[in-house]
Each structure stands twice: as structure tokens, then as C-alpha cells.
Amino acid sequence: MTGAVFPAPxxxxxxxxxxxxxxxxxxxxxxxxxxxxxxxVLALARxxxxxxxxxxxxxxxxxxxLDRPDSLxxxxxxxxxxxxxxxxxxxxxxxxxxxxxxxAAGGDRRPVRLVLVSTTGVYGDCGGDWVTEDRPPRPMTDRxxxxxxxxxxxxxxxxxxxxxxxxxxxPGIYGPGRLPVQRLxxxxxxxRHEDSPFSNRIHADDLxxxxxxxxxxxxxxxxxxxxxxxxxxxxEFFFEVADFLGIPRPSAVSREEAGRVLGPGMxxxxxxxxxxxxxxIREELGWAPLYPDLGAGLPASLNLTAADAALMEGR
Numbered sequence: 001m002t003g004a005v006f007p008a009p010x011x012x013x014x015x016x017x018x019x020x021x022x023x024x025x026x027x028x029x030x031x032x033x034x035x036x037x038x039x040x041v042l043a044l045a046r047x048x049x050x051x052x053x054x055x056x057x058x059x060x061x062x063x064x065x066l067d068r069p070d071s072l073x074x075x076x077x078x079x080x081x082x083x084x085x086x087x088x089x090x091x092x093x094x095x096x097x098x099x100x101x102x103x104a105a106g107g108d109r110r111p112v113r114l115v116l117v118s119t120t121g122v123y124g125d126c127g128g129d130w131v132t133e134d135r136p137p138r139p140m141t142d143r144x145x146x147x148x149x150x151x152x153x154x155x156x157x158x159x160x161x162x163x164x165x166x167x168x169x170x171p172g173i174y175g176p177g178r179l180p181v182q183r184l185x186x187x188x189x190x191x192r193h194e195d196s197p198f199s200n201r202i203h204a205d206d207l208x209x210x211x212x213x214x215x216x217x218x219x220x221x222x223x224x225x226x227x228x229x230x231x232x233x234x235x236e237f238f239f240e241v242a243d244f245l246g247i248p249r250p251s252a253v254s255r256e257e258a259g260r261v262l263g264p265g266m267x268x269x270x271x272x273x274x275x276x277x278x279x280x281i282r283e284e285l286g287w288a289p290l291y292p293d294l295g296a297g298l299p300a301s302l303n304l305t306a307a308d309a310a311l312m313e314g315r
Contacts, residue, residue, distance in 0.1 A: 022085030197273030
């Protein structure tokens with residue numbers, strides 16, 4: 001392993017309790033890293049079933065449902081380091097979930113710092129350009145607009161409350177249980193290489209480490225791109241995963257034919273092309289990916305733990 005895995009002991013947030021909103025596939029990994037440093041970890045749980053899963057992982061559940069703001073009235077994250085990984089609702093232009101959380105987390109109940117996981121989708125289509133955090137957002141899809149709305153809500157709230165923050169803009173996440181195995185086995189086609197846009201990705205373990213690095217940063221407010229630094233086309237991704245798993249490569253179709261045979265979700269991803277520049281988080285926080293490309297990350301994506309499987313079932 002290379003790169004700093006755990007936060008430095010001199011971090012101003014060392015010793016603070018950790019509160020995770022969206023303690024699922026990546027959030028659990030954040031919890032494990034923080035627990036290894038001795039932190040007490042709590043997480044929002046919207047059901048008894050979710051609470052039971054968290055207890056089994058030595059994470060203290062706190063009842064609350066982001067879709068029911070009244071359930072958050074007694075919530076207190078005062079003095080905690082908060083990691084917010086919950087997605088926005090599946091429709092609408094904004095993110096009422098984070099707005100409900102922030103409304104409950106102000107005043108004497110405010111945290112010492114909040115790290116929000118967002119998406120590189122807020123940049124929209126960049127024509128294959130390398131993209132830094134200085135590029136103005138131009139989301140093209142409603143899901144990306146909801147993410148940008150969450151970012152803006154956090155920045156407004158943090159300015160009013162005087163809370164430090166970090167926003168991580170993240171591309172496609174892969175890891176154990178997060179490979180397109182079913183799609184490949186079903187033989188669904190992909191766009192031919194010459195028509196395929198650039199895409200980016202990050203291994204779940206590396207994203208968790210980036211979250212912790214941002215959580216223990218001293219910056220008042222900063223946006224960081226998080227990517228393994230090895231962009232490629234979506235077609236290359238599917239081919240490399242198929243080769244690694246010993247599954248036949250999918251057939252490749254033209255862009256015209258793709259419009260007829262691919263679903264709207266996949267087509268929306270193929271409408272955007274960008275290469276994510278992650279130098280800022282590397283230079284400012286000392287983060288470096290353990291898995292800088294698929295060749296390194298795929299072997300670390302085979303063994304799905306029981307905890308992963310349970311948390312991926314839903315909240």
C-alpha cells in the first residue's frame with residue numbers, strides 16, 4: 001500500500017466523534033478507517049433493520065429519516081465530524097434531504113466539519129477536456145442538478161453557521177459488488193471505442209480514504225475532485241472488466257445504433273465526456289490512490305464482505 005491511509009494525529013478533528021449520513025457501501029469504509037483511529041462512530045438509521053446492521057458493525061445508530069424532517073427534530077451532531085454520503089431524492093430539481101439535515105444541525109447542534117460526497121456530473125459535458133475544480137459547473141441531467149443543489153445548500157449553511165466543509169466530486173465508483181457483471185453476462189452491447197466518450201472512476205476504498213483526508217483537513221472550505229487519474233472510455237472499462245473476469249467482451253455498436261438499443265440511463269452517461277484532474281487533493285491533502293488504474297483495482301474488487309452485502313441491500 002502507498003499513500004497516507006489514516007488522518008494525522010495532529011488533525012484538529014482528531015478525537016471528535018464521527019457522524020455518518022448514508023452509512024452504506026462507502027460510508028461503512030469511512031467508519032472502519034475512523035474506528036481504526038479510535039473514533040466513536042455514529043450513523044443515521046431510518047429503520048430498525050438499518051439500526052441492527054449498524055450495531056453489528058459497532059456503529060451507534062441514531063434514528064432519523066431524511067425524507068421526514070420531523071424525525072430529525074431531536075438530532076444533535078454538535079462537535080462531531082460529519083460525513084454526508086446520502087443521495088438526493090430520485091426526482092426533482094433540488095435536494096430536500098440535505099436541506100432537512102442542515103436545518104436540524106445548526107446552532108448549538110452544529111458539527112465541527114462536514115464532508116459532502118457529490119459527483120463530477122456537475123461539470124456536464126466537457127468535450128473530453130481535463131477538468132479541474134475551477135471549471136464552472138454546467139450540469140446536464142436532473143440527477144447532477146440535484147447534486148449541485150446539495151453543494152450550494154451546504155455552502156450557504158456553512159457560511160451562516162461558521163462550519164468548515166469539504167466537497168468531494170466523485171466519478172463512477174467501483175469495487176466488490178460494484179462491477180457490471182450482470183450486464184456483461186447478459187451480452188448487452190456497448191458503444192464502439194471510436195465513439196465512446198472519456199469516463200472516470202475511483203475504487204471505493206480510495207474514495208473512503210479521500211473522505212477521511214478531507215475530514216481531517218484544516219481548510220475552511222474546499223472542493224476536491226477525486227479520481228484514480230486514469231480516465232478511459234466506457235467501452236475500455238467494460239472490455240477490461242470482461243477480460244479480467246473471463247467473460248466474452250460485449251459487442252460494440254455505432255452511436256446511431258446505440259440510440260436504439262441502449263437504455264436512457266446509459267445514453268445519458270455517454271452524452272458526457274471529461275477527464276478528471278485530481279491534482280488538488282493529491283497536492284493539498286497528500287492523498288494518493290492505492291488503485292491508480294483498473295489493473296490495480298480489479299483484483300481488489302472480487303471479495304464482497306458480509307458487511308458490504310448487508311449494507312448494499314438498502315437502508
